[in-house]
Amino acid sequence: MFKKDLLIDSSGYVLNLLEKILSTNIKVYGIENIPKDNPKIFVANHFTRIEALVVPYCLYDITNKKVGVIADDGLMKSYFGNFLQNIGALSKSHPNRNNIILSDLLTAKKDWLIFPEGRMVKAKDITKEENHYTVKINDNKSRVFTGSAFFALYSEILRQEHINNNIKNKNKFNRKYLINENDTIATNETMIVPINITYSPIRTGENFLQKMTKRLFDNISEKFLEEIEIESNIVLNSKIIIRILKPISLHKMLKNSYGLELNHNTIVEKLRYELTHKFMKKIYENLTIRFEHIFILILYHLKEEKICKLYFKRIIYLVAKRVKEDCTLFEDDIKNDIINLISYEKYPIFDEILKIAIKDKIISQTRNDYIINRDILLNMHTHDTIRLKNILRVVLNEVLIIDKMNEIVKQKVELTHEQIDEELLHILQEKEKNEFESDYYKFSSNSNIKPKDIGTPYLLKDNSSKKCILLIHGFSSAPKEVEELAVYLNNCKFNVYAIRLKGHGTVPEDLKDTSYKDWYNSVSRSVTIASLKYEEIDVVGFSTGGLLALLSSKKYLPKLKSIVCINAALNLNDIRIKTVLPAIDFWNDIVSSFNAHSLKKEYVENKARYPKINYDKFYIKAILQLKELMKVTKQNLEKINRKILIIQAKNDPVVNMSSAYEIHDKIKSKNKKLAIFELDEHVIIKGKNTKIVFEKIEQFLLDK
Template sequence: MADISRLVFSLSKLGIKALERLFKASVRVYGAENIPDGVSILAVNHFTRLETLILPYQIYKLTGRPVMSLAHHGLFTGPLGSYLDGVGAVSTKDPNRDKIIIRSLLMGEHPWLIFPEGSMVKDKKIVESGKFLIYSATGTRRPPHTGAAALALRTEFYRRRLCHLRQTDPALLQQQLEVFDLSSPDQVSERETFLVPVNVTYYPIRSQQNAIEKIASYVVRDLPERIVEELQTEGTMLLSGVDIDITFGKPLAISPLLKKRKIQQDILSQRPILPDGVLPSRPLMRRIAGNLTRKVMASIYLNTTVNYDHLIAYILKYYPGHRLNLFDLAERLYLATETVTKLKNIRFHSGLHHDQCVRLCRRYHQILADFLEVAEKGGVIRMEGNTIHKQKLRMKPLFNFHTIRRDNPYQVILNEVEFLHPLTRKLRVVAEQPQWLLRWRLRRKFLRIAKQEFADDYKAYYRQDESKPRKIGAPTFYRRFRPKAGVLLVHGYMAAPEEVRPLATYLHQHGYTVFTPRLRGHGTSPEDLALRTWEDWLQSVERGYLVLANSCEDVVLGGFSVGAGLALLAATNMLYKVRAVFAINCAMRLRRRSARLAPAVVLWNKLADKLVKDDGRRHFVPNEPENPHINYFRNPISGVKELMELTDELSKRLDRVSVPALLIQSSDDPVVHPEGIKRIYEELGSQDKELIMFNSDRHGILRGDVSERVFARVLEFLDKSVTS
């Protein structure tokens, strides 16, 4: 009989804990409430050898019960075989295999872990011609094994039978107990048997040479190619980082499946029934086991955790053209994410639940670059600059099953969610959408978000005699037919889009489409601004960029004061289509030293909020603006703190700006110290950059005596940047 060695199990537990700290794998568990308290067989998909280590440990953490499992007979040799015996594993070729498992389940001692696929399914191909078919050692496709379902049925069958005999025939009961090496009916658990589908999804799936594979190759010469691939794939997961999502599906009760008349007759039979004996209802139970296996397999793969790789793979597969650019793919990925995450009964990777507008502007570059490297390696695409060329003839190549995870992970990723038909149908619609319609939809969406956000904030934070008219704070879109380029023009701190209207109008008259976004917290009231962070302001800028990117082929980022800093910060994210950036009186270094006290003042206010009200709190300080019809008259201290954090963040990332840059500064700016713009110029990563000083003692040089010269210089820079 298989028993778990407490010593070996405890050492294994400590070992896995140590490995968790050493490796970069991140395990997330969902549906733990679906693990029944009673007797259960956990049916799990099998993609890597990691499942045999990670799952028993995770289940033990959740239930407090050690898990027993079946293991391939080839592993039961030498020290590894002794270890497997110690942790309660049973060989697939053990002659008493079924008897051992049924006995353990009857007693309710341990959950059992069984892989219905029988072996690792490296290509993730589980459906063919509408049927569950899995790669076999012979190179053909076969149905999944029905063992897990059959064992669950047989366990519940014998539990019901022993319960019946206990009440009707004590002598026959004793004979039946001896079959399973049980001495008393009290050893048999009264809890019902359940079959629990479990899905394990890995993201990302990557394969490359790594330290584990190199060490193994050094120790053992001429490793088989199959083993090398496993070390490269699974070693990369552990060392480079992988998200492992474990989802426990709804448990399937076995008892209702035994209510058929033939099965009930055998349960109530007054003759001895051996595990391998003749059973009139066995053909029926085999059919039920087959149906149950298909149901379990469907549940396992319906619980696949969908991630970015799946979405990108299907967009590329269904895209009707032969080539597309990176921005087009990024926007289709954005739209796909926004669309499919509304589907019910499909689990999505945590990254797909984040704000996709933010990710489109900050993370998609890396997400796409990482996946496209995989697709190019598999011969699916060819990259040429920012253009993706589909290699249609190689979209479904024949690869060696045992090395496909390394040689063509693209196909593996496609196969993994092939069973999720609602998902793939939605992705096909997104992929086949005409480019003009995609751009129109997204431009309209981001404009609507900007306008609605302002309307909601204005209504919520309006203050009589303090808030400006709506037209001052409303985001404005100055659109032209066939523009030279699109210009994003960002206003400054405590101001509103009206602040940059003169320059926006000038550029629009000279052939440019211009969008002036409203930074969150502006154009309403100081109370609104006090609640916002610099990340909120940056997100407003990014949405404005997306309006223009879906309207024009080229985009230039620009801004005034704090808006200039935000434009430069956005440019550090290497946004698609951005050709240049300009900054006017960028608020990198303020004249008033008291601004540096803002973090301390904010902390004081938070402490004071927990005490009695005190006149010593200073949430706001008076402001004397150059443009009283636009700016706030009160400055929230928390806003100044955010401004300081923004400039600190910008200073760390200036070297990432690579596009041509124009910096304009007033020589005697009373708000921003000119030394700040000189520092920006020195640290800017752009090869093509220019700093121009205007002789002026004003901060707001977009209005007044030097404004026309500033406008002309900006226009000259734009014309040069978008035509070069």
């Protein structure tokens, strides 16, 4: 068993162990919603035992005020018992529980946390029935308890009675509610503060804490083992999201009752159910939506027993977009750009949840489809086994109560494949257009901003062709850079789509705060757009665009036929990258240590070959992202097996010729060609001597 001094300090609060384990895992939102000077009852949903420790600990850390909790008798007798007693927890069966809580609320000595569900709801099986919520555990249904509403209402009635000098026997009052002669009754009203607790993600599986528990304790019950597996995984692998919601004023509810000849109990009975429904509605509807919610809710609302793999991902994307527009609370796994989910490559979050669904036999798969076993999906098992046997059903239950989410998913799963493609194409094209418009507007007051046509992505059409060539420009450049090549290829009867990498075609400051992942996402979006419109796609990238073209070859897209990389920036000649950049980094570290931030060097000047298109300075942050892209591309060369043409200028002043040979030697493509040209420019797709390069590309693209 853990030693006491590992768990509690002199004031009765968790120190080293709890802080170290949880410091990076807990995210608290809505701190501004905590009333500063009011007695408070915090009310929260209840899924794990650790909530009885973690939430009071976090609230104490925020308010510097102890928060008591009503704990299950079994928990008070466990190895958490000492800690719980030190924070002022009471067991459910404590004989004087009610008066102790009312005393703390009257005097504002201590706030309280209560779980109105009454016990852990492991399955999260909550339903709304008329004007109340019902908890279902195994086959037993029970209404959410109204005790927290009772304490809040009753304490406020007693407070008003005291303030109005309506207490007939003050000595009896003080004895009953443990009011000492030095205590004062707080004048501010009691407030209810709802809290939603969410875990992201919820996972199962053995871990070292579980193994350690088995070694420390003998004869552990199956129920306890289940709880240890779930809760240790949460502590080790999950983000605990504590969302504090706006407080509920009791004064407003009670004002019509003040002064009336009504029995206290009559008032409380009249209002406790209304108040409980009000705060539980807030708790349940303020769930933080996660990727896995969308995944499992789509499976639940599907009318067919199978779904095309490709369209499953597309529906997830469409739902996620609506969630971001219509719902206020969602996790980073939805908030971030999820374009690579639908751009034909592995997507870790999706793959992780899919693995669970397959393991639990909710899903089986053929080459093109997922087959859903609805009976297994809906199997509730038992209260003490569902989290281990069907964790995705728990996730489903959590979101079934959110009406808006269910409306969104129902609407999207009823779309035909054609409607999905049409909507997706519109969304992606609008996103590309709006992204540039937004970036351009953001920096429109900058006197050095490029003319708008420099950075605008464009499509040159040829209606006789079903083939599209994607052109990717270089670092600090813009779509205008590839225009001569675009026009040439369009004259060769190809559709040509010149894309814009995020951060480019505006001002250098725009590029400063973008990452190579943002650039790759721009490519992924363009590949997806092209795949929705054309039967064949080829990706042609220049310089940095060449690296991104190489990375795009990992996409599982039969329509993607070949890659062309031109002077791909794998190894650079620029000595500044090797010497000046580390020196600047070192200098910036020194001045930062002295808080002399004004002396930091943020960028290096760039004497561009085409200053109308390229930026005149490179921010250090952007160069570091280019270096990272070079590194990632090197790591992925051996995975490339598509048809490829590698073009390199022999005397390129920017890109070392070793780049082309390294690419050629390391990739696994059976159909690979290397073309070295006797040219001494880096930008060999503009100006003189472009014809031989363009003709080589044309010949390669036409070669079946």
